[in-house]
Every structure is written in structure tokens, then in C-alpha cells.
Amino acid sequence: MKLIKQLDWFIKRQKRTYMIAIILLIITGVVDMLPPWIIGQAIDAIREGSLTTERLILIVSSLLGIMVLSYVMSYLWIARLFGTAFLLEKKLRGRFFGHLLKQTPRFYQQHRTGDLMALATNDLKAVERTAGFGVMTLVDSFNMTLIALTIMGVFIDWKLTLAALLPMPILAWSMNKLGSQIHTRFTAAQDSFGVMNDQVVESISGLRVVRSFVQEEADTKKFDDITDDVMAKNMHVAKIDVLFEPVIKLLVGLSYLIGLSFGTYLVFTNDITLGQLVSFNIYLGMLIWPMYAFGELINVVQRGTASLERIETTMNEVPDVSSTGTVHIDVPEKITFKSLSFRYPNANRESLEDIVLHVSRGETIGIVGPTGAGKTTLLRQLLREYPIDDSLLVNGVPISDIKLETVRGWSGYVSQEHLLFSKTVRDNIRFGVDDVSDEALDRAIHLAAFDTDIEHLENGLDTVVGEQGVMLSGGQKQRLSIARALLKNPEILLLDDSLSAVDAKTESRIIDSVRTSREAKTTFIVAHRLSAVAHADQILVLQDGRVTERGTHDQLMERHGWYYEQFIRQGESE
Numbered sequence: 001m002k003l004i005k006q007l008d009w010f011i012k013r014q015k016r017t018y019m020i021a022i023i024l025l026i027i028t029g030v031v032d033m034l035p036p037w038i039i040g041q042a043i044d045a046i047r048e049g050s051l052t053t054e055r056l057i058l059i060v061s062s063l064l065g066i067m068v069l070s071y072v073m074s075y076l077w078i079a080r081l082f083g084t085a086f087l088l089e090k091k092l093r094g095r096f097f098g099h100l101l102k103q104t105p106r107f108y109q110q111h112r113t114g115d116l117m118a119l120a121t122n123d124l125k126a127v128e129r130t131a132g133f134g135v136m137t138l139v140d141s142f143n144m145t146l147i148a149l150t151i152m153g154v155f156i157d158w159k160l161t162l163a164a165l166l167p168m169p170i171l172a173w174s175m176n177k178l179g180s181q182i183h184t185r186f187t188a189a190q191d192s193f194g195v196m197n198d199q200v201v202e203s204i205s206g207l208r209v210v211r212s213f214v215q216e217e218a219d220t221k222k223f224d225d226i227t228d229d230v231m232a233k234n235m236h237v238a239k240i241d242v243l244f245e246p247v248i249k250l251l252v253g254l255s256y257l258i259g260l261s262f263g264t265y266l267v268f269t270n271d272i273t274l275g276q277l278v279s280f281n282i283y284l285g286m287l288i289w290p291m292y293a294f295g296e297l298i299n300v301v302q303r304g305t306a307s308l309e310r311i312e313t314t315m316n317e318v319p320d321v322s323s324t325g326t327v328h329i330d331v332p333e334k335i336t337f338k339s340l341s342f343r344y345p346n347a348n349r350e351s352l353e354d355i356v357l358h359v360s361r362g363e364t365i366g367i368v369g370p371t372g373a374g375k376t377t378l379l380r381q382l383l384r385e386y387p388i389d390d391s392l393l394v395n396g397v398p399i400s401d402i403k404l405e406t407v408r409g410w411s412g413y414v415s416q417e418h419l420l421f422s423k424t425v426r427d428n429i430r431f432g433v434d435d436v437s438d439e440a441l442d443r444a445i446h447l448a449a450f451d452t453d454i455e456h457l458e459n460g461l462d463t464v465v466g467e468q469g470v471m472l473s474g475g476q477k478q479r480l481s482i483a484r485a486l487l488k489n490p491e492i493l494l495l496d497d498s499l500s501a502v503d504a505k506t507e508s509r510i511i512d513s514v515r516t517s518r519e520a521k522t523t524f525i526v527a528h529r530l531s532a533v534a535h536a537d538q539i540l541v542l543q544d545g546r547v548t549e550r551g552t553h554d555q556l557m558e559r560h561g562w563y564y565e566q567f568i569r570q571g572e573s574e
């Protein structure tokens with residue numbers, strides 16, 4: 001079975017637990033087969049008039065004993081098997097989450113959040129059901145069928161057994177047909193559930209925009225259409241789902257009919273006793289569950305396989321940035337862009353072309369230019385989010401040869417969109433840094449000019465900022481992110497237009513702190529307001545992905561180019 005192959009890493013690890021559960025299950029199956037046999041014997045004894053009181057007491061007490069034993073054993077194997085299934089769900093979720101953490105922007109460009117959430121919840125649940133309920137029904141139904149059929153065939157009558165089994169091939173054929181349809185339809189239903197999830201995420205996170213553009217109705221209509229689709233696809237699954245039971249009922253009924261009529265005939269011809277016919281029918285009744293279970297098994301396994309395939313497709317995606325680099329560099333003394341060009345995956349033109357830059361540790365680099373010029377793209381090269389050739393070197397070593405964790409560990413990136421967690425201000429600032437002293441925290445807050453804001457927050461540092469920091473203003477979010485980066489005190493600080501939402505006075509205060517606190521470390525500042533980079537050791541002007549001007553503030557002012565014009569224009573407007 002494909003599913004078992006896909007899950008063999010887990011099954012191998014849990015071999016012992018599965019074995020114990022299965023052995024207990026088999027023993028329970030055997031124990032459950034005893035009562036019909038005992039009852040048949042009792043009936044024959046009544047018919048022969050040989051049933052004594054002592055024998056009756058013995059029969060009743062053994063039936064009671066068997067019940068208790070079966071109860072205890074069932075409890076034990078169910079607890080083990082389902083416990084293992086939950087463990088599988090947890091492990092799969094952990095692997096899936098770990099996989100998501102390793103992915104680069106390209107992956108997130110291709111997979112939408114809602115769909116990933118659907119995989120992590122709904123699909124994983126379907127796999128868990130297969131590993132718990134699926135395995136249980138598989139072993140249980142196989143076991144019960146085998147034991148019941150053996151007893152029926154060997155100890156009662158093999159002709160009768162065969163006759164009662166005549167409808168079975170039809171059952172197997174129908175289940176197979178229904179199963180493959182469930183697989184296809186369930187995959188489609190799960191896909192559309194992913195799309196719906198995605199719409200929910202997008203609508204809720206973009207609620208402000210939706211409201212301000214009065215798009216509530218259009219958004220609701222769109223959502224209705226999507227939920228209609230989800231419903232239609234699930235109805236499509238349900239239409240097959242409901243066929244399982246009637247088909248099984250019909251065929252089981254047929255088995256009963258054959259068993260009873262042919263069995264009665266055999267009693268008349270004295271081939272079997274009345275007690276044996278009663279036992280036979282009880283066994284036949286006991287086969288109803290395995291048949292149902294078999295149908296359900298096909299259903300559950302097909303759903304589980306469909307879900308696992310969806311998960312595996314995502315899990316099999318290898319991050320496009322390889323983590324095979326092995327070189328460890330303690331301190332990035334020199335960063336060299338050696339005629340670096342870069343094109344985003346799926347883009348039709350270069351976003352950076354022929355970038356040449358030499359940066360020594362401790363320098364501040366300002367990057368300016370019109371919007372869309374490639375400033376962010378340049379910074380992101382230092383985060384190794386995209387595959388890159390040998391044109392970016394650190395201490396003379398191509399960045400792709402350096403350990404990925406080392407590279408990412410150096411940098412502190414303050415992005416344009418401020419990513420905050422729905423935790424307290426304190427937790428947001430000290431994110432990723434263990435053991436922070438109160439002094440260090442206060443210092444980072446002071447350097448980022450965030451201290452007065454904290455005084456105004458209801459619970460100060462313990463104020464919970466809400467999802468994505470909804471409680472904070474744009475400028476506050478920016479300064480919180482800067483405080484977070486300054487607390488980490490990274491070797492390479494990347495400020496991506498991080499001062500756009502603060503006034504000129506606060507900006508100059510933050511720039512001063514960055515200058516003094518990072519004297520020995522490297523800082524890249526991307527800015528639209530040129531005053532934020534005027535102090536930099538080197539300033540690059542990027543236009544259309546190319547460096548068109550470079551130098552210090554004074555050199556660029558003398559050049560009377562783009563930088564000069566912008567500087568004068570910005571001076572006039574302030």
C-alpha cells in the first residue's frame with residue numbers, strides 16, 4: 001500500500017507499539033469468537049437434553065469472563081493504536097512546520113497561506129484517521145474475517161461458508177470502484193477548502209482596505225462563491241460516501257439469505273446440527289462489522305492517501321537556496337559584490353545589474369534611488385533568500401559556500417513591512433535573543449527612540465500589541481522593529497526604509513544612535529529621505545537596478561546628479 005510506504009519512516013520507529021497493538025487486537029478477535037461457539041454448544045446440549053445446572057453456570061460464567069477480557073484487551077489496543085496515530089499527526093505537523101521554516105520567498109510566492117493552513121490541519125487530520133482508524137479496521141476486519149471464516153469453514157461446514165461468501169467478490173469490486181472515486185473527489189474537495197482558507201486569511205487581514213473601499217458586499221459575494229464551490233465539492237464526495245453503506249447492506253443481506261436458506265437445508269439433510277446453524281449465523285453476523293469496516297477502510301485510506309499526497313507534494317519541494325555550505329566565518333570583515341546581477345524567479349528582467357561594492361566591517365552604506373530601483377533586492381542578497389552565484393563574497397568566500405545559519409545569524413533585517421507577533425511589546429523586542437538584561441532592553445528602546453511611546457502605552461512594555469501589532473501606529477511599529485534589531489546587535493544591520501514613518505527630528509535621533517552604537521559593525525540603510533544616509537561612508541544611487549552614482553554625501557552633492565536634485569528638493573519641502 002502506497003500510504004504505508006510513504007509513512008514507513010514512522011511505522012519503523014513505532015514498530016513495537018504497532019506490533020503490541022496488533023497482537024492485542026488479534027487476541028481480542030480470537031476471544032470474541034468463543035461466545036458463538038459456546039452458545040452453539042449450549043443449544044445442542046439443550047436439544048440433546050444433556051445441559052446440567054453446573055454446565056449452564058460454567059457456560060454463563062465463561063461468557064461473562066470472556067466479555068470482561070475482551071473489554072480490557074480492546075481498551076488496551078485502542079489506546080495504543082490511537083495514541084500512535086495522534087503521535088503521527090504531531091510528528092507530521094512538526095515536520096511540516098520545520099519544512100515551512102526552511103523555505104525561501106519563492107515557495108511562499110507559489111503557495112498561499114490558507115492552503116498551507118489547510119494542509120497543516122484538515123489534511124493532517126485525514127492522515128491521522130488513516131493511521132488510527134484505518135489501521136484498526138484493516139487489522140481488525142482482516143483478523144475477524146480470517147478467524148470467523150476458519151471456524152465456519154473447518155468446524156461447521158465449508159460448503160455453507162463458501163456459499164455465504166459468494167457476494168464477496170462483488171463487494172470487493174464495488175468498494176474498489178467507490179474508493180477510487182472518493183480519492184479523486186476528496187482531493188478536489190481538500191483543494192477547494194485550501195482556497196477558501198486562503199480567502200478567509202486574505203479578507204480578514206485586509207479588512208481595513210476592504211472597508212475603506214466599501215468592498216464588503218463584493219468580498220462577501222466572492223466568499224459565497226468560494227463556499228458554494230467547497231459545498232459542491234463536498235457534496236460530490238458525500239454522494240459517493242453514502243453509497244458505501246447501502247452497497248454493503250445489500251451484499252451482507254444477500255450473504256445472510258444464502259447462509260440461512262442453504263444452512264436450513266443442511267440441517268434438514270443432517271449435515272450440520274441446529275446449534276451449528278445458530279453459531280454459523282452468529283459468525284455471519286460478526287462478519288457484518290468487518291465488511292462495513294472494509295468499506296470504511298477503503299474510504300478512510302483513500303482520503304488519507306489523497307491528503308498525504310497533497311502534503312508530500314509540498315514536503316518534496318526542496319528549498320531553492322541550498323544549505324550545503326560548510327564554511328564558518330566568525331566575523332564578516334569584508335563584503336564584496338563582484339559585479340552582481342540578480343533576477344527574481346519568474347521575472348522577465350534583472351532587478352539588479354552589475355553591482356560592484358566593497359564594504360569593510362564598521363562601514364555604513366546608504367542605498368537610495370527611485371522606487372522599484374532594486375534597493376530592497378540588494379539588501380535581500382545578504383539574507384540569502386534566493387539562489388546566488390559567486391558574485392557575492394564575504395571575507396573572500398562565496399556566500400553560497402558559507403553555512404546558511406551563519407549567514408542568517410549575522411544579519412538583523414528591519415523590513416518595510418513590520419512583522420510583529422501578537423505578544424507583548426517586551427516579547428516582540430527581545431524576539432530571538434535569549435537572556436536579555438533589563439538594561440540592555442532599555443538601551444535598545446532608548447536607541448530606537450521608542451521610550452516615550454512605551455510610557456504612553458497602557459501597560460508599558462507588557463502591553464500586548466495584537467495581531468501584526470494592530471495596537472501600534474506605523475511609526476511605533478517601525479521603532480519597535482529597530483529596537484529589536486539593535487538589541488540583537490547583529491554584525492550586519494539592514495534597515496530597509498525603516499525610518500519612513502517617523503518625523504525628521506526622531507529620525508535624526510535614531511540615526512545618531514545607530515551611528516554611535518554600531519561604530520564597529522556594518523550597517524546598510526535604505527532610505528527615501530536622504531538625510532537618513534547623509535552620514536554614510538558610501539552612498540549608492542540605484543536606478544533601474546544599476547548603480548548610477550556613488551560616493552559620500554559631499555561627493556554626490558558636488559556631482560549635481562540625481563542625489564543632489566533629490567536632496568535639494570527634499571530640503572525645500574521640509
Ligand code: ATP
Nearest residue numbers: 344345346347351370371372373374375376377378
Ligand atoms: P521601493 O523603494 O519602492 O521599496 P526598491 O528599490 O526597494 O523599491 P525592490 O523592491 O528591490 O525595489 O524591487 C526592484 C524590482 O524588482 C521591482 O521592479 C520589482 O517589481 C521587482 N521585484 C521585487 N520583488 C519581486 C519578486 N518577488 N518577484 C519578481 N519581481 C520582484
